[in-house]
């Protein structure tokens with residue numbers, strides 16, 4: 001079987017470590033299922049990204065939808081990152097994590113009036129509008145607050161990101177953004193929109209993109225718009241490239257962030273404006289694992305099943321995207337033979353699996369497995385399906401750890417239903 005190792009999660013004497021902490025010792029203390037994150041991974045990835053674009057005026061806004069734990073957001077904020085939020089809840093989380101509103105930007109194809117109002121009241125750096133109707137709402141709400149809202153228009157560049165259809169967002173058929181003609185028409189209405197200041201163009205063409213070309217194609221299209229608008233006297237302050245940079249989960253060959261920068265810099269250098277990025281997955285995916293305990297082994301009609309104590313409600317990606325995650329024992333034992341098994345959770349759905357027909361070494365009840373690359377879109381997509389409590393979250397910093405979210409209690413589950421009728 002194959003193992004996934006990195007500078008952040010690696011084996012020492014056959015024991016999996018997160019940084020300098022044994023995962024076995026940690027999970028024996030905090031119990032499973034447990035999300036375990038490496039602070040050094042988050043820090044290194046942020047710095048790499050930032051450094052790659054040092055030659056231009058740029059800013060990174062961590063897309064906290066990938067991992068919205070307050071301490072994770074704070075880790076990025078402390079490094080100087082802004083935060084991209086996609087809802088009122090994420091906005092409140094970013095503020096609670098200590099982000100300055102001037103370092104916050106708000107996305108969302110369907111913002112409610114309440115969300116728009118909060119963003120304007122808090123003086124966010126900008127709101128990314130995605131339709132003509134939304135623009136008029138923003139203008140109206142800003143007028144009622146006697147404020148000017150800073151707004152970028154999300155343009156759908158109609159570029160194929162060659163990723164999973166559910167996370168492809170930059171094609172004409174997708175619900176996101178406005179087409180280029182509508183964008184130009186709206187920008188030209190700037191003078192009629194007294195309570196809006198258009199500050200930029202924004203895009204986000206999808207997630208888990210492993211080729212540079214779609215970004216280059218989209219950046220070329222949008223930089224042309226910026227230059228066209230400039231020639232008409234409409235000067236924008238920034239181009240927001242969105243997120244989408246892919247991570248290695250299995251054996252995908254992703255690109256180096258320096259090559260990404262090298263391909264894009266010539267385009268950016270032609271425009272006289274700042275460049276924003278909203279990476280999520282790139283900063284978090286391989287910075288986390290989900291540790292789960294083997295509950296049962298069984299063999300049905302010659303098929304092996306390993307039933308573990310975490311489920312699709314804890315990590316949804318395999319169920320909804322058929323996503324691949326390496327799964328490996330946290331203690332390697334030389335005397336074990338490899339088997340082919342489905343690794344599944346206790347939830348009452350056949351879609352509740354982490355891997356199918358996976359080669360894995362035999363494990364015994366009570367042993368722990370690590371589901372790798374679980375730092376992005378893991379806990380943020382977790383639910384209470386089957387009335388299961390969501391996992392604990394741990395942040396490791398060298399040989400120390402902090403519980404950054406405790407395991408839900410059963411009281412949590414009943415919190416919103418105080419009365420029986």
Ligand SMILES: Cc1ncc(COP(=O)(O)O)c(C=O)c1O
Pocket residue numbers: 063065066084107108204206207208242243244245278279280281282376
């Ligand atoms: C608007 C926007 N920005 C940024 C991101 C982050 O994408 P990723 O995690 O692929 O970098 C997303 C993800 O859906 C998004 O919708």
